[in-house]
Amino acid sequence: MGEDGVKTLVLGIGNLLIGDEGVGCKAVEELSRRYTLPAAVECVDGGTAGFELLSMIDSKEHLILIDALRNDRPPGTVVMVEDEHVPRAFLARTTPHQLGICDVLAAAQLCDAMPKRLTLYGIEPKQLDVGIGLSPEVEAGMEKTIGAVVEQLRHFGYEVKRNGIKSEH
Amino acid sequence: MARKITIDPVTRIEGHLRIDCEVDNGKVTNAWSSGQMWRGIEIILKGRDPRDAWAYAQRICGVCTTVHAMASVRAVEDALKLEIPLNAQYIRNMIVGAHGIHDHMVHFYQLCALDWVDIVSATTADPQATAALGQKLSNWKGNSVQEIKAVQDRLKKFIGSGQLGLFASGYWGHPAMKLTPEVNLLAATHYLQALDYQRRINTVVAILGSKTPHIQNLAVGGVTNPINPDSPSNLTVEKLFHIKTLIDEVGDFINQAMLTDVAAIGAYYADWTKYGAGVLNYLSVPDMPMDSKGTVFALPGGYIPGGDITKFAPIASHKEKVLYDSIKESIKHSWYNGNWDRSPYEEDTIPNYTGYDYDKKYSWVKAPTFMGQPAQVGPLPHVVAMYLAGHAVTKKYVDATLANVSALAGATVGIDALHSTIGRIAARVVRCAVLHDTMNVQWQALIDNIGKGDFDTFNGPVFPRGEQRGTGFHEAPRGTLSHWIVIENGKIKNYQAVVPSTWNAGPRNGEDALGPYEASLVGNPVADAELPLEVLRTIHSFDPCLACAIHLVDGKKTPISKVKVL
Numbered sequence: 001m002g003e004d005g006v007k008t009l010v011l012g013i014g015n016l017l018i019g020d021e022g023v024g025c026k027a028v029e030e031l032s033r034r035y036t037l038p039a040a041v042e043c044v045d046g047g048t049a050g051f052e053l054l055s056m057i058d059s060k061e062h063l064i065l066i067d068a069l070r071n072d073r074p075p076g077t078v079v080m081v082e083d084e085h086v087p088r089a090f091l092a093r094t095t096p097h098q099l100g101i102c103d104v105l106a107a108a109q110l111c112d113a114m115p116k117r118l119t120l121y122g123i124e125p126k127q128l129d130v131g132i133g134l135s136p137e138v139e140a141g142m143e144k145t146i147g148a149v150v151e152q153l154r155h156f157g158y159e160v161k162r163n164g165i166k167s168e169h
Numbered sequence: 170m171a172r173k174i175t176i177d178p179v180t181r182i183e184g185h186l187r188i189d190c191e192v193d194n195g196k197v198t199n200a201w202s203s204g205q206m207w208r209g210i211e212i213i214l215k216g217r218d219p220r221d222a223w224a225y226a227q228r229i230c231g232v233c234t235t236v237h238a239m240a241s242v243r244a245v246e247d248a249l250k251l252e253i254p255l256n257a258q259y260i261r262n263m264i265v266g267a268h269g270i271h272d273h274m275v276h277f278y279q280l281c282a283l284d285w286v287d288i289v290s291a292t293t294a295d296p297q298a299t300a301a302l303g304q305k306l307s308n309w310k311g312n313s314v315q316e317i318k319a320v321q322d323r324l325k326k327f328i329g330s331g332q333l334g335l336f337a338s339g340y341w342g343h344p345a346m347k348l349t350p351e352v353n354l355l356a357a358t359h360y361l362q363a364l365d366y367q368r369r370i371n372t373v374v375a376i377l378g379s380k381t382p383h384i385q386n387l388a389v390g391g392v393t394n395p396i397n398p399d400s401p402s403n404l405t406v407e408k409l410f411h412i413k414t415l416i417d418e419v420g421d422f423i424n425q426a427m428l429t430d431v432a433a434i435g436a437y438y439a440d441w442t443k444y445g446a447g448v449l450n451y452l453s454v455p456d457m458p459m460d461s462k463g464t465v466f467a468l469p470g471g472y473i474p475g476g477d478i479t480k481f482a483p484i485a486s487h488k489e490k491v492l493y494d495s496i497k498e499s500i501k502h503s504w505y506n507g508n509w510d511r512s513p514y515e516e517d518t519i520p521n522y523t524g525y526d527y528d529k530k531y532s533w534v535k536a537p538t539f540m541g542q543p544a545q546v547g548p549l550p551h552v553v554a555m556y557l558a559g560h561a562v563t564k565k566y567v568d569a570t571l572a573n574v575s576a577l578a579g580a581t582v583g584i585d586a587l588h589s590t591i592g593r594i595a596a597r598v599v600r601c602a603v604l605h606d607t608m609n610v611q612w613q614a615l616i617d618n619i620g621k622g623d624f625d626t627f628n629g630p631v632f633p634r635g636e637q638r639g640t641g642f643h644e645a646p647r648g649t650l651s652h653w654i655v656i657e658n659g660k661i662k663n664y665q666a667v668v669p670s671t672w673n674a675g676p677r678n679g680e681d682a683l684g685p686y687e688a689s690l691v692g693n694p695v696a697d698a699e700l701p702l703e704v705l706r707t708i709h710s711f712d713p714c715l716a717c718a719i720h721l722v723d724g725k726k727t728p729i730s731k732v733k734v735l
Contacts (some may be wrong), residue, residue, distance in 0.1 A: 111361065
């Protein structure tokens with residue numbers, strides 16, 4: 001049921017009100033601002049939503065998740081987790097809203113709506129205090145993530161055009 | 170000998186709620202409810218433009234985005250005494266209705282049913298007998314043998330693969346599980362179908378709100394949906410009819426599957442009408458304004474002190490003085506500086522964590538009171554108030570549901586049974602059906618008003634110098650929500666959100682009276698203190714969503730097996 005021919009969904013999740021927790025949302029916002037993506041690629045700021053995301057991930061070929069991920073690494077470290085390792089990562093409760101997204105992924109599996117490919121970019125947060133804005137380390141991690149996502153999209157043959165806004169990629 | 174048990178976290182999704190119980194002789198004798206994280210929306214909003222507050226407020230929680238947005242614009246509109254165009258009221262009401270149906274459906278099936286329905290037992294059911302049972306209960310088209318058999322095969326495959334996923338936290342085979350394999354399978358079938366229907370009704374939110382999650386169409390003064398029946402980029406007749414189709418499809422599921430499921434669960438678990446009543450002061454506010462001034466509402470509300478229906482006091486509008494004068498918050502047992510009971514307008518938010526102490530401070534959640542008493546909010550208080558106010562649709566669904574339960578249980582189950590854990594769940598399903606009926610009313614009102622040639626959706630706000638105060642009330646899926654704003658020279662001077670889960674999950678108040686979660690647990694049976702399913706049943710019946718009562722951060726660190734560091 002992929003609507004409008006969208007094949008790849010880039011989904012940022014997190015809470016914008018809790019410092020580095022919002023890195024996933026900020027990353028998709030920047031990605032859409034800096035680049036023109038083809039119609040087959042959709043960028044969505046999922047916030048901390050739960051089951052509302054089910055219809056969005058339904059039957060996409062590729063789901064790219066961007067999220068803050070606590071994994072005991074230096075702040076700003078970006079890790080990539082793929083396919084069957086992703087649900088396990090979420091089940092292990094490593095991110096603040098993992099239960100929401102884990103429920104959604106499991107529900108997608110139950111309804112045969114699971115994307116064929118799944119990539120998670122996890123960025124190690126530094127500060128999770130109330131407030132808006134990223135720490136410098138996580139901002140750098142976000143830049144690295146945006147670069148990696150753009151590279152991955154191009155690798156899959158999508159034309160990703162820069163919008164003439166300052167960008168390293 | 171009493172022993173203490175701690176459950177942390179209780180919520181299946183979002184947020185951290187910790188419940189401590191003292192259990193003696195198989196019964197809960199004392200309880201403490203604690204929100205383990207701090208919410209700082211008040212601090213974030215200070216100094217900002219009141220017109221932007223709703224966009225931040227809807228980030229408080231991922232489950233209740235639209236409700237905080239709605240309460241926030243209403244607070245600013247109340248402060249400015251701003252009227253809202255009729256079209257904007259109807260569009261907002263449809264978003265409220267669709268969101269509420271979505272929320273109640275997801276709670277009943279995905280978040281709460283598994284406390285009562287044994288998924289593993291469903292795999293042993295006879296699909297023929299299950300279909301026969303389903304067809305006896307209703308004409309639901311999804312009760313065919315083929316459909317039920319397909320669901321059972323899918324469940325077997327899912328469980329066989331070892332990936333319980335959604336079901337990982339279930340208490341399978343617990344002695345408190347009482348449904349037959351066939352009832353379990355029927356409920357499991359509807360559990361899967363609900364995933365599809367919750368999605369359809371959420372599409373209504375997406376069409377009207379321009380985007381979901383996080384709707385984009387609200388504005389202080391109305392909505393930003395331009396109405397032009399002919400222009401494709403606007404809210405067109407075609408889009409409105411698409412919405413109507415979605416509403417109708419979901420209605421069949423609510424009426425023929427959800428209402429019969431809750432009646433069946435209620436009949437099998439009739440003993441749960443004896444537990445979980447807790448605080449019987451019921452508070453709800455009217456919602457779905459039908460005029461531009463907000464004086465007439467489609468859904469009534471009111472206050473019932475001590476469960477005494479003869480003392481029911483209707484609340485006719487959001488402007489009633491009793492609402493502004495009677496809501497206070499206490500921090501005697503919460504981790505904030507000081508010890509006071511104050512109106513939200515006068516509150517400050519200065520966190521001061523002093524460690525968990527049962528006798529002193531033990532929660533980030535404040536303790537709200539209404540006329541000095543703790544009050545329960547949510548679908549149960551709302552449904553009872555609507556029933557007592559003579560709301561015909563509510564009466565129809567309450568009476569039909571009680572008659573269904575009575576027939577299945579072979580005993581008369583009256584309205585008093587609603588004051589309980591299972592009654593709280595039944596009331597939520599009834600409210601879902603009421604919201605659905607009301608969606609049709611709102612849809613027709615919008616069509617009729619556009620038909621008259623009225624395309625207005627927005628009245629621009631003007632911020633005078635000096636100070637204004639306003640409160641935005643909303644009867645949200647989890648109960649009465651209020652946002653309190655103090656504006657000074659066009660900027661936010663103070664902002665407080667008194668959310669439903671604060672009312673229900675709050676700790677003891679300034680007088681040491683137990684909050685609704687706490688009171689509802691006392692007397693609750695616990696067959697096995699190691700597996701306190703019964704405690705979860707009562708807490709889950711409130712639909713806890715602590716992300717908005719507090720914010721969330723998980724400290725658990727678990728290595729992931731296979732990652733690539735970039």
